[in-house]
Each structure stands twice: as structure tokens, then as C-alpha cells.
Amino acid sequence: MKHEIRFIINGESRSLTVLSQQTLLEVLREDLGLTSPKHGCSTGECGACSVLLNGEVVNSCMVLAAEVDGADILTVEGLATDDELHPLQKSFIDHHGVQCGYCASGMLISAKALLNRTSRPHEEEIREALVGNLCRCGAYADIIKSIQVASRARR
Ligand code: FES
Ligand code: FES
Structure with a gap:
């Protein structure tokens, strides 16, 4: 069955026909070419596919496209503005928060949601915010440091 949906993606209004x-x-990946959310487990376990849906972190592999009619969605492609990286992206680069990078988009999205609600999170709050994001490279310490530094340069 086909569904007509309209939603906001990274600040732009889009209409699409999707299948049930x-x-x-x-x-996001195949119809809109937004490849920051990654296929990881496809079972809601790894967080590689995380996006913000109406301000909340969701695993996009577990959400049917037909359900997002009227929603506001943010992916990592929407973080940078005017050719300038978001402070979180800069900090991940500067503090080695990216190794293979497969988890990075999901980590950035969870970190963005955290900084939206807490300007200067403690380490425990950062760890809690990342509980749904797995890093197979074990870069957690550098990811946490990246988020801590970015919170001081937050915009
Ligand atoms: S790919 Fe969605 S949670 Fe792993
Ligand atoms: S940097 Fe490789 S999975 Fe996290």
C-alpha cells in the first residue's frame, strides 16, 4: 500500500510517496540520499541509524516511514550551517571521537539531543545519553570527551 507523507527534514518541507x-x-538513505543514518543491526539495538524525530532520538530502522507524516526530522546532514561544522562535529574530529566512523552519526544525534536539553552535561549524563549507541571500535572515552568539549562551545 502507498502513503503520501509530508514532513520537515533538516529544516526543509518534503512530500513523498512511501510504501507501508x-x-x-x-x-532517508534511498529516497532522499541522506546517508548519515547507517544500517547497523536493523533491530533497534545499535543506534547507528539514530535521527531526531520531533526532538527525540529514535532508531530510524524501527520507524515506518508512513508514521512520520507531519513530523520534524533532523539528521547529521542538518547539523552544519553555512559551510561551518556544528561544534559537536568539530569536536569529534579534534578529539578523535571518530575511528571507523560507523557509529558517529548516531553518537552525534544522541549528543545533539542531550545538548538541546542540558547545556553542560556531566560525564554520567553523557554516558546515559549514549546508552543506545554502540561503538564497535570502543572509542567511548574519546566520544565522551568530544561531547564534553563541544558543550563548552555550544551554539
Ligand atoms: S540499525 Fe537501527 S538500531 Fe541498529
Ligand atoms: S568509531 Fe567505529 S564503530 Fe564507533
């Missing part, structure tokens, strides 16, 4: 069985992750 299509996930948000599939539509």
Missing part, C-alpha cells in the same frame, strides 16, 4: 513496509531509515 518502508522504514524511515530506508527512505
